[in-house]
Amino acid sequence: MLFRLEKRQEPSRFMLYATPVASVLLTMVVGAIIFSLIGYDGIGAVREIFFTPLTNAYKWQDLGVKAAPLVIIGVGLSIAYRANVWNIGAEGQYIMGGLAGTWVALATYGMTGPWILPLMILAGVVGGALYAAIPALLKTRLNVNEILTSLMLTYASVQLIYYLIRAPWKDPMGMGFPQTRLFSEAARLPTVIPGTIVHLGVPIAVLVALAAWFIMSRSVFGYQMKVVGAAPHAARYGGFSENKTIWLALLVSGALAGLAGVLEVAGPFQRMVPGFPTNYGFTAIIVAFLGRLNPLGVLFAGIVMAITFVGGEVAQTTIGLPNAATGIFQAMVLFFLLAGDILVRYRIRRVVANPAAGAA
Numbered sequence: 001m002l003f004r005l006e007k008r009q010e011p012s013r014f015m016l017y018a019t020p021v022a023s024v025l026l027t028m029v030v031g032a033i034i035f036s037l038i039g040y041d042g043i044g045a046v047r048e049i050f051f052t053p054l055t056n057a058y059k060w061q062d063l064g065v066k067a068a069p070l071v072i073i074g075v076g077l078s079i080a081y082r083a084n085v086w087n088i089g090a091e092g093q094y095i096m097g098g099l100a101g102t103w104v105a106l107a108t109y110g111m112t113g114p115w116i117l118p119l120m121i122l123a124g125v126v127g128g129a130l131y132a133a134i135p136a137l138l139k140t141r142l143n144v145n146e147i148l149t150s151l152m153l154t155y156a157s158v159q160l161i162y163y164l165i166r167a168p169w170k171d172p173m174g175m176g177f178p179q180t181r182l183f184s185e186a187a188r189l190p191t192v193i194p195g196t197i198v199h200l201g202v203p204i205a206v207l208v209a210l211a212a213w214f215i216m217s218r219s220v221f222g223y224q225m226k227v228v229g230a231a232p233h234a235a236r237y238g239g240f241s242e243n244k245t246i247w248l249a250l251l252v253s254g255a256l257a258g259l260a261g262v263l264e265v266a267g268p269f270q271r272m273v274p275g276f277p278t279n280y281g282f283t284a285i286i287v288a289f290l291g292r293l294n295p296l297g298v299l300f301a302g303i304v305m306a307i308t309f310v311g312g313e314v315a316q317t318t319i320g321l322p323n324a325a326t327g328i329f330q331a332m333v334l335f336f337l338l339a340g341d342i343l344v345r346y347r348i349r350r351v352v353a354n355p356a357a358g359a360a
Contacts, residue, residue, distance in 0.1 A: 049311030071302035074287035076256030089150025091281025097258025100127025128258015201263035
């Protein structure tokens with residue numbers, strides 16, 4: 001007896017949007033069981049990771065700060081994935097955006113003026129876009145898979161950070177630590193709520209999601225991304241170039257990843273340090289799919305993933321959960337989401353083997 005997957009003619013719209021919620025709930029249940037079996041307080045782990053950040057008012061500001069880069073990067077990835085362009089290297093583009101912004105901050109160190117921060121943001125956007133242009137060029141000219149090139153470039157960007165903060169950008173007054181000097185006041189993001197750590201990047205993330213939703217649903221650009229992604233051959237008859245779409249998708253997603261990078265380095269970090277690569281670019285892949293590749297959905301999915309980051313930090317101090325627990329829960333969310341998508345789009349059919357054919 002065999003089984004095969006049969007494509008459904010019309011997937012249930014309700015199940016398409018219920019699957020992300022179900023994947024989070026399943027993650028809680030299975031996570032509690034797994035961590036209980038290996039000797040931890042499984043129920044406590046779920047409570048601390050998923051509920052404490054929401055019930056503790058002091059953690060709300062952390063949620064905003066953690067969600068901002070996830071939302072910005074996730075929106076860019078959702079646009080690229082809509083076009084069937086698989087940018088997996090957003091982490092590298094995030095890093096390059098941070099490095100470009102750091103270069104401006106160090107070059108203008110000691111200067112004052114309202115033009116410094118906008119110049120840093122512009123540099124970050126351009127840095128992320130240019131780094132994404134490498135896999136775009138290789139894809140359109142040599143047909144090199146963008147998944148591989150964008151992913152491998154991430155590791156090159158990490159090594160570039162290590163080189164720069166240990167040699168040319170190393171803080172001369174940093175007691176030998178591999179880091180740049182602290183940015184001047186003009187190169188730091190201002191806080192938008194006095195007495196908190198909520199910086200300007202948080203409302204920018206919301207505006208990015210809203211603007212992307214409008215563009216994707218009301219503009220020719222958004223229509224082009226969807227049409228080329230769904231039917232690239234038919235899109236040619238509509239006047240849409242597949243290569244042009246690849247360039248646009250990678251440049252936009254890279255630019256937004258670079259924007260997230262420069263906002264992070266000018267906000268929470270305020271200098272470039274070895275710990276700047278925080279895997280936001282990889283986590284944002286989960287955010288994009290959890291949000292159903294819809295910018296508004298990405299906004300809420302970014303908050304969900306931010307909860308796991310903040311809750312994971314809480315669980316480390318309260319119940320001694322290992323740092324890797326956060327990644328485990330995030331991976332389970334993605335696994336259940338993808339598994340649910342398969343069941344929503346396909347049905348499992350039982351196939352009875354033909355004994356006569358086997359005997360022959």
